[in-house]
Amino acid sequence: MATQTAPNLLRDKMLKGLSYQKSGEIEKAQRCYKQVLKKVPNNADALHLLGVTYRQMGYPKRAVEYIQKAIGANANQAPFYANLARAMMDIGTDPESLLAVSNKALSLNPREKEALNIKGIALTKLAQPEEAEEIFQRLLVDHPDFGDVYRNYGILLRQNKDYSKALVFFQKAIQLVPDNPQNYIERSRCRQELKDYDVSQEELSEALKRFPSNADIKHEAARLLFSLSQTHVGVTYAEEAVADNPKDYHRLVTLAVHYLMLGRGQQAIDTFLKAKKLAPEGAAGIDWNLSLSYLSVSDLDNGWALHRARFSDKMSSSTAREFSVPEWDGEDLSDKTVLVWGDQGLGDALKCGTMLPDLVGLAKKVIVELSPKAVPFYERSFPEIVFRVKLPDDAVLPVDYDVTANITDIARIFRRDIEQFHLAKSPVYAFDPVRARDYLSRLPDADEKPVIGVAWRSKNLQKYRARYYLSAPDFAPVIEAEDAIYVNLQYLAVQKELEFLTARAKGSFVSFEDVDLFDDLCAAADLTAICDLVVSANTSVADMAGILGVPCVRFGPVEPPLLLGQASPPWYPSMKYVHVDESKPTSEILPEIVGVMKSEMQEVYPQSRRERLKLS
Template sequence: MATKLAPKPNPLLEKLKKALALQQAGEVEKAQKIYKLVVKKAPNSPDANHLLGVSYRQLGDPKQAFEYIQKAIRLAPDRAPYYANLARTMSDIAFTEPESILAVAEKALSLDPNLLEALNLKAISLSRMDRKLEAEEIFQFLIVKYPNYPDAFRNYGILLRDEKVYDKAIAFFNKTTLLDPGNPENYVERARARLACEDFKNSESELADALERFPDNGNIKHEVARLLFKMGETGEGLKYAIAAHEDSPRDYHRLVTLGVHYLMLDQPEKAYEKFKKARELAPESFVGLDWNLSLASLALGDLETGWRLHRSRFDDKASQVIRRTFDVPAWEGEDISDKTVLVWADQGLGDALKAGTMLPDLIERAGKVIIELSKKATPWYKKSFPEALCRPAAFDAEKKAIYSDYDVHANITDLARFFRNSLDDFKTAKRPAYAFDQEQAQGYLKRLKEHGRDKPIIGVGWRSMNLAVSRARLYLSAPQFAPIMDFKDVTFVNLQYAAVKREIDFLKAKTKGAFVSLDDVDLLDDLLAAAALTACCDLVVTANTSVAEIAGVLDVPSFRFGQNEPPLLLGQENPPWHPSQRYFLLTSKKPATAVVPDLKAAISEWLETYSPERRDKRLGLA
């Protein structure tokens, strides 16, 4: 009777098994060396080519992975996992269209409808194609059928985060960190969700934990840098931004993060260099970079380039601007002497006030000017620019203009492209550009003089209405501001809009009555009254709010404290927009509390040469 022979050993198969075990244990580099040897000896082995390709993807070389997995598919076109891994590799290659990834994932599913990875990749692709409902249906199926599959929870969380459903997104990311605590991407995606909803406190502790777990992970360091930047801690964030960039020098997102840190730290040359490199590496569709380049150019004093690129803020999803649409073209500097131009604003009151200093230039060039701004701003603009038609902004829910009684439109900030291309342009600008009611101002002055006829009058403001954590360091509380008013024989008048009674009472008591608040003046919504009261002041000391802009556009001497703002400072120590304004720069190492002694010293110096002549002339009393 013949005996059954043992199967002949297959050394290449044994090597593949050994390499696969190493790969599954996380020893990818060791596994890859074995795969390379097998492919060299058996170049037409589909499994060897496929697994070698997967190892390249795991080690961060998706293009090389793509070549080997494609070869494996040519050798064995009926294997669903090959297509799934090809789709995953394609998703790692920059600028790959989601439609292409979807097609490969669906090919895998045509061979194996239940292939988990292919279903996951199909849902991701659908989400990126804005087919959210279809993607959500697949993710929901996956998390029910495979409750221990972390990728489904993570990717569903990303979809929810993109839809701004932050609480549910974070819940899914929490689940992924429990299911797969060794995957740093779970912590990264959660940090991005926390940042998007400005949950800085929880993100701080979670990222600290992630740094301990993955001290060398560049993505974690990048998220730490982004968090610290949003919190205003750019000095501390810089070291993480540098480390993240060094980990992946060609990652344009990390270059941008490093650049914005340099920009806020008043290092515009370095910022511009990083943004320029990012522009070279990023796709043209990454329009936010032009916005960054605009800010860096303005900070360098290159106004022509800065203003030319400034309109790119409308393409940057992160910029908080109003994106209005019109049926007529934008003005591009052509002759409009026989045209009607509509002027509109995309940002807040302060920006509109500053940019409004260019309206006299436009009125001189245009046949007719229509100004559309907020309802509360309209009366002051009517007073200041009687040659123009001023009315509240009118647009529908889609931001489309309602009126059509004009030939071209012009954004008020972007007028700088035509009227403020150099610092010399500021020197010839009309000043002050805005008007106020002299009779109303004289009435306020009479009331203020009841507190001291010959005393200097200093208007004060100490904070914004927006006291988010990321902005708190830029402002002062009433107790923190009080030492600035520690002067005898000075009348301090409240210019702080939306001040609460507790603040007013505290400052009155602290200054022993030297602080005056005209409670019948609506400093928030009655800008004509706010302007008239500001015009009564010999000096204004304020945070970087619309209070500072009102003083600036009226040419009232003022001391203003705030962070680096390139469109305001234009690379100068003080704002060229407001020649009578002195700027006290705040940094991550020098918050508002740190400039209190500087402000007090500046007031003391100003008082040495005080004269009411400038104020009285402004009010028509001299």
């Protein structure tokens, strides 16, 4: 019997290695390729396939090293460049380099599917969606069972905000490649964009069962649970994800925001600082959340210093404005006019407006831009300030000011520590006492009973916020707790809510039909002013009570810019804050809300209302 020649032995060893590799026995495949390389160190195929095995085992840098050696031995093989690009992508190589390597592969074989796939990914990252889409569509025609293409096409569609169509492609990717965890992750992210949280939670639970040790799935579960305000559950997944890879700054950020919302501010700071060391320069989201973390432990110096980072965070609703004049940085304003502008909602504008008197005391002139409905209320409160309606950004207006100031960011000048809150004048907003007394006169028995203003929710009922509010039926025990007159302060209340509370209160719940609580801030303020106490969810209703000095019991989540590390908001001396434990339904804290309400009522009734309205 003839013995095998050396080339035949090497070929058989290569084929055996390929067989092991296809069956998932990667270490056995590596041994075969290494045996070939021991005999022929420059064997291009063995170098290439050994590199691919390292990528499969999670060592992309070593994969790049061996595949580059393979290319050095034979530079004319399209698959070598395609797999090099794949390994480079795993280590986070920039899309320009990925595009160059995949183009090299395609110059050798224009139909090399992995190179086309990676080129499509690179073009997606380079914001060239039309060419990327053309590539993915061509791949789907030529390779209808190529699961990776469905996922990558879905990512492109999701980036283009075509979420429903993207979801179809992620579902197909899972159908074709059910053992790839990334397909489940991308589907979850698409569901979240569609606000389809419940289905996403169910699907991720199934994915966790399928991949119980996969840290990427755990990280995605933590992200979803954070969006659902279930950080008490998500924190465990976030911690396990970080333990798996402590150098992944994305995972550290996810863990840190969980700590922040759980009231573990110092742990949040420490974790964000670790993430910042690992993240690329200017990574979005870290400084903004670090600002909130500092504020949550009353470190106002560091908190306010980083607060402008919200403008570069895509998860923030804040948008920066550009002006042709500089931003005020605390310098002398005695001969200058300052334009004050805002970037957040009404509640924040009311809260931060408490600092306007500080600014007036420094500047020659103050101009403040506001929404149309806010202007009359502010004009009544601050007659020495010029108020005007904010116009669209593209409107051409004369520049009649020397510097600008964001109404939130002046806190770094005027509220650098908690003591400055204690020294600030309060209240600084005004109401119309004549109209307030008229409203009071319309309430039966107001001379004999307390008047309690109530609001139970916001108009924004997104899932992560709504869990901190109450429905009208859940709120009903509040209006049964005291023999009092309950005044509706809930803006945009639906008729069914009002009818339910009216029936439940048996005549003690009053809604002023002629008061527009949403658009007429002057009337809303005057009605709020007649109350001995306000009980409100974490909305602008509570802010209105706070700025007028009306005693208020406010309930809500961890809110660093409001609470600043204190038990109750230092912005409003008359306010008590009841923290909602997110591990329980908000309705379960009703006994605490009622208890604080009763305690406050004993302190403020009847003298607070009489003094405020100047009643005899």
